[in-house]
Amino acid sequence: MARTTIILDDDLLLEVKQLAQANGTTATAIIREALKTYIERQRRVRTLSFTGVGKSGRRSISKRAEAILRRKAKSREGW
Numbered sequence: 001m002a003r004t005t006i007i008l009d010d011d012l013l014l015e016v017k018q019l020a021q022a023n024g025t026t027a028t029a030i031i032r033e034a035l036k037t038y039i040e041r042q043r044r045v046r047t048l049s050f051t052g053v054g055k056s057g058r059r060s061i062s063k064r065a066e067a068i069l070r071r072k073a074k075s076r077e078g079w
Contacts, residue, residue, distance in 0.1 A: 006031070 008016070013027075020027045 016027045016030050020030045
């Protein structure tokens with residue numbers, strides 16, 4: 001692990017410390033878990049950048065690309 005410094009406003013830091021104390025953990029653990037959760041959510045939001053690269057011969061594909069990609073990502077089945 002690496003050490004880093006973050007700057008929080010006083011109210012947020014107080015809330016983090018209170019939450020840590022109430023849960024019998026450290027402020028570091030609370031912040032680490034919050035960042036992990038945030039990053040995981042951001043990964044799920046990304047759109048695949050290769051959308052529209054090829055030609056399928058069907059015009060409806062381009063209109064439905066986002067819905068198709070979301071459905072495929074949820075099912076986690078390949079193409």
